[in-house]
Amino acid sequence: xxxxxxxxxxxxxxxxxxxxxxxxxxxxxxxxxxxxxxxxxxxxxxxxxxxxxxxxxxxxxxxxxxxxxxxxxxxxxxxxxxxxxxxxxxxxxxxxxxxxxxxxxxxxxxxxxxxxxxxxxxxxxxxxxxxxxxxxxxxxxxxxxxxxxxxxxxxxxxxxxxxxxxxxxxxxxxxxxxxxxxxxxxxxxxxxxxxxxxxxxxxxxxxxxxxxxxxxxxxxxxxxxxxxxxxxxxxxxxxxxxxxxxxxxxxxxxxxxxxxxxxxxxxxxxxxxxxxxxxxxxxxxxxxxxxxxxxxxxxxxxxxxxxxxxxxxxxxxxxxxxxxxxxxxxxxxxxxxxxxxxxxxxxxxxxxxxxxxxxxxxxxxxxxxxxxxxxxxxxxxxxxxxxxxxxxxxxxxxxxxxxxxxxxxxxxxxxxxxxxxxxxxxxxxxxxxxxxxxxxxxxxxxxxxxxxxxxxxxxxxxxxxxxxxxxxxxxxxxxxxxxxxxxxxxxxxxxxxxxxxxxxxxxxxxxxxxxxxxxxxxxxxxxxxxx
Amino acid sequence: xxxxxxxxxxxxxxxxxxxxxxxxxxxxxxxxxxxxxxxxxxxxxxxxxxxxxxxxxxxxxxxxxxxxxxxxxxxxxxxxxxxxxxxxxxxxxxxxxxxxxxxxxxxxxxxxxxxxxxxxxxxxxxxxxxxxxxxxxxxxxxxxxx
Numbered sequence: 001x002x003x004x005x006x007x008x009x010x011x012x013x014x015x016x017x018x019x020x021x022x023x024x025x026x027x028x029x030x031x032x033x034x035x036x037x038x039x040x041x042x043x044x045x046x047x048x049x050x051x052x053x054x055x056x057x058x059x060x061x062x063x064x065x066x067x068x069x070x071x072x073x074x075x076x077x078x079x080x081x082x083x084x085x086x087x088x089x090x091x092x093x094x095x096x097x098x099x100x101x102x103x104x105x106x107x108x109x110x111x112x113x114x115x116x117x118x119x120x121x122x123x124x125x126x127x128x129x130x131x132x133x134x135x136x137x138x139x140x141x142x143x144x145x146x147x148x149x150x151x152x153x154x155x156x157x158x159x160x161x162x163x164x165x166x167x168x169x170x171x172x173x174x175x176x177x178x179x180x181x182x183x184x185x186x187x188x189x190x191x192x193x194x195x196x197x198x199x200x201x202x203x204x205x206x207x208x209x210x211x212x213x214x215x216x217x218x219x220x221x222x223x224x225x226x227x228x229x230x231x232x233x234x235x236x237x238x239x240x241x242x243x244x245x246x247x248x249x250x251x252x253x254x255x256x257x258x259x260x261x262x263x264x265x266x267x268x269x270x271x272x273x274x275x276x277x278x279x280x281x282x283x284x285x286x287x288x289x290x291x292x293x294x295x296x297x298x299x300x301x302x303x304x305x306x307x308x309x310x311x312x313x314x315x316x317x318x319x320x321x322x323x324x325x326x327x328x329x330x331x332x333x334x335x336x337x338x339x340x341x342x343x344x345x346x347x348x349x350x351x352x353x354x355x356x357x358x359x360x361x362x363x364x365x366x367x368x369x370x371x372x373x374x375x376x377x378x379x380x381x382x383x384x385x386x387x388x389x390x391x392x393x394x395x396x397x398x399x400x401x402x403x404x405x406x407x408x409x410x411x412x413x414x415x416x417x418x419x420x421x422x423x424x425x426x427x428x429x430x431x432x433x434x435x436x437x438x439x440x441x442x443x444x445x446x447x448x449x450x451x452x453x454x455x456x457x458x459x460x461x462x463x464x465x466x467x468x469x470x471x472x473x474x475x476x477x478x479x480x481x482x483x484x485x486x487x488x489x490x491x492x493x494x495x496x497x498x499x500x501x502x503x504x505x506x507x508x509x510x511x512x513x514x515x516x517x518x519x520x521x522x523x524x525x526x527x528x529x530x531x
Numbered sequence: 532x533x534x535x536x537x538x539x540x541x542x543x544x545x546x547x548x549x550x551x552x553x554x555x556x557x558x559x560x561x562x563x564x565x566x567x568x569x570x571x572x573x574x575x576x577x578x579x580x581x582x583x584x585x586x587x588x589x590x591x592x593x594x595x596x597x598x599x600x601x602x603x604x605x606x607x608x609x610x611x612x613x614x615x616x617x618x619x620x621x622x623x624x625x626x627x628x629x630x631x632x633x634x635x636x637x638x639x640x641x642x643x644x645x646x647x648x649x650x651x652x653x654x655x656x657x658x659x660x661x662x663x664x665x666x667x668x669x670x671x672x673x674x675x676x677x
Contacts, residue, residue, distance in 0.1 A: 168579055169579070407563075407565050453565070453566065454565070493581070496583070496611065496612050496613055497611070497612050497667075497670040497671045497673070498567075498571065498583065498670040498673060498675070499564065499567065499571070499583055500673075501568075502564075502565075502566045502567065505566075508581055510579065510581065514576055515562070516562050516574050518565070
């Protein structure tokens with residue numbers, strides 16, 4: 001095997017080992033010092049050391065050796081002193097940086113000698129007992145008993161694309177068989193469709209990764225940030241074993257970390273302030289992950305200072321985002337939505353006082369780009385709650401196909417509440433917007449023909465208009481359309497330049513009959529309609 | 532030595548580097564795109580791949596000609612975009628060895644057209660060479676109203 005290949009394996013394995021290590025460290029820090037965990041920690045560190053030695057990454061080898069000795073002598077069955085334990089976090093973070101630098105060929109030098117000295121000077125570190133094992137052990141193939149294979153993520157992406165294309169091809173064949181009434185072909189195609197769906201599911205599952213990878217990172221960020229800001233924070237994760245699609249997980253990283261930073265920076269108060277408010281000295285941030293049907297739900301709760309709708313309204317007024325009349329009449333819930341406005345979020349003073357809000361515009365955009373939605377609620381001095389809802393996968397979804405003028409458009413079925421018909425007399429105006437009453441509540445209308453610049457929809461026989469009621473976060477909206485085409489499984493592809501600049505579409509797809517259809521970006525429609 | 536693909540828009544001769552060309556297809560089955568910029572003619576589904584067709588004449592400010600049986604779509608090679616451009620007639624390919632002399636840019640072009648034509652070849656008549664990199668950047672940046 002050539003060295004290059006070794007090095008690639010090293011990077012990918014080291015990443016796995018480090019991920020495991022951080023998880024164990026967090027667990028130990030929460031009070032479970034079990035021999036098992038310490039052993040596990042040691043063997044992971046040892047593995048990194050062994051591999052680094054084989055390749056000749058001497059810095060990585062030296063530091064992991066120091067860390068290993070330290071871990072080896074951790075007093076078991078006794079809760080470790082936090083300062084000393086903190087050194088381990090620091091140590092592995094430096095180790096991670098060393099590896100990252102090697103990976104990216106960064107020339108910047110990382111000094112770890114002080115850290116090594118500190119590790120060696122602590123009471124339970126004795127370097128004498130550690131024997132360096134012969135090099136290379138970790139590369140020896142152990143084929144038997146392997147239940148996992150490492151697959152390049154690129155291969156998984158390719159597989160998913162291929163199965164999506166296969167589904168499209170099958171859709172086309174189904175259309176042909178329908179056109180010519182080929183009954184036998186039709187039933188074979190039905191079987192084929194079932195197989196492809198199963199194949200898609202299996203590949204989707206293979207692409208799934210435990211959300212733990214991300215929550216462990218978040219736990220570390222909270223830990224470090226709380227220390228820096230001298231705050232006391234308990235971080236609770238529920239449902240971290242749930243798995244989500246890799247590309248969604250990747251896209252989720254930035255918004256989640258952003259939300260967490262906001263909560264630590266601006267949400268949770270300092271211990272003295274909390275005591276004054278008669279709250280527990282230690283603040284709590286809870287992250288709960290759950291799944292309902294085809295939606296993954298991620299919920300944040302903190303018991304910090306929450307957001308003050310009056311203050312937000314005042315600020316929005318100053319920034320010219322709302323009028324004086326709106327300031328008086330706007331409900332507290334609507335006021336909270338103002339933090340998503342791009343201009344609002346950049347005002348630094350606002351974030352200092354209002355709790356969260358900084359950069360929520362970006363967070364929202366990122367979540368929407370993943371096909372998800374975000375919802376926020378907050379009570380002053382009690383805390384804030386943010387709920388993010390995400391689809392299971394990005395590429396295949398059930399869609400409702402509608403017709404507007406000469407165009408066909410797709411809406412994710414998950415967002416459709418009802419399709420119905422209304423007569424024009426039912427429309428009234430509320431806040432200058434066309435509105436109807438649906439299931440006893442007012443829903444404002446979005447006539448798609450005006451959005452798309454096409455002629456008004458004809459009234460159907462009997463004088464009614466076709467309407468699709470959709471749900472966007474906690475808002476409802478009625479889309480006036482020319483007609484319904486039906487429901488289909490569609491494969492969503494991203495829009496490429498120059499079409500990616502058309503904001504009301506979020507993707508493109510080919511239907512079974514070869515027609516090209518655009519996926520409506522409902523969040524954008526809502527924004528245009530309800531700025 | 533570069534090979535150049537020559538084509539016509541209305542009566543104007545234009546060309547660009549042949550290595551950008553993936554294939555040339557017939558002009559049919561173009562579907563309109565709602566809310567597209569004015570220079571987007573539509574999209575075509577070619578073997579399951581979706582290409583955006585650019586009305587180059589509209590973009591450069593050359594008066595558009597009626598579509599004829601000679602009209603073709605030139606599918607371009609690009610890693611992040613699937614673009615085809617509509618041209619009136621494909622002429623031929625030509626080898627160009629030296630940097631061409633600069634000539635006067637045609638009065639027919641608008642400012643965008645002048646920006647994209649980086650040089651003019653003086654063969655029999657002026658052949659305007661397009662800078663497709665500039666064209667791709669323009670599509671990517673999305674400042675279509677300026």
